[in-house]
Amino acid sequence: MTTATVRAEPFAVSFDRATTALVVIDMQRDFLEPGGFGAALGNDVSLLRSAIAPAGAMISVARAANILVIHTREGHRDDLSDAPPHKVLRGDPAKRIGAAGPMGRILVRGEPGHDIIPELAPILGEPIIDKPGKGAFFATDLDLILRNRGIKTLLVCGVTTEVCVHTTVREANDRGYRCIVVSDACASYFPEFHAVALRMVAAQGGIFGWVASSADLVAALSEKAPARAIA
Ligand code: TIU
Numbered sequence: 001m002t003t004a005t006v007r008a009e010p011f012a013v014s015f016d017r018a019t020t021a022l023v024v025i026d027m028q029r030d031f032l033e034p035g036g037f038g039a040a041l042g043n044d045v046s047l048l049r050s051a052i053a054p055a056g057a058m059i060s061v062a063r064a065a066n067i068l069v070i071h072t073r074e075g076h077r078d079d080l081s082d083a084p085p086h087k088v089l090r091g092d093p094a095k096r097i098g099a100a101g102p103m104g105r106i107l108v109r110g111e112p113g114h115d116i117i118p119e120l121a122p123i124l125g126e127p128i129i130d131k132p133g134k135g136a137f138f139a140t141d142l143d144l145i146l147r148n149r150g151i152k153t154l155l156v157c158g159v160t161t162e163v164c165v166h167t168t169v170r171e172a173n174d175r176g177y178r179c180i181v182v183s184d185a186c187a188s189y190f191p192e193f194h195a196v197a198l199r200m201v202a203a204q205g206g207i208f209g210w211v212a213s214s215a216d217l218v219a220a221l222s223e224k225a226p227a228r229a230i231a
Contacts, residue, residue: 030103032048062221074131159186
């Protein structure tokens, strides 16, 4: 056991590094850069940039602590056959999912906009989960990957707090995973939704999980794990 303990809402939480994964949700150019899906929905994409440095710090500390890092991307097949019609047909036809934009076809796999932002690029060996929905468990093999690795606790960060992060945390919580949401490593186009979404996680005794800051998690994970006893 290489247990870490972190200050969190609604109360401090301990977790074993060996059975913990960091899940980085949808830190894609389509959400964080101008001309992508987030902008097409009418949002100010600069509001998400506050999450980049804290998410980067979480990725670095997780890699150093041998914690599995998993990245997710929201997007669709190029024929859009995995996209519900109501999702495609929303909004200005020139800016819909599948329409051509400055970063390629909006929210389509393989296009430049679908890529994870270069600051947080995955490295070899880190699973990337391509998901057609908001939740990372829906129509993906995330649960299978986590179970095969014996993962029990998820450190969750990314964008947006109240949409894909929240949906994923709700899915994970119902599947028996303990979720610790990294507050400043998440962001929303709506700062008030970000704040309330975090409160919703920790309310009612931690109805969906815990909320902790990246600084507290980095400190907890940087502590030297006790030397393994030699049997
Ligand atoms: N990744 C994610 O949160 N997808 C969204 O569509 N988010 C919005 O806030 N629109």
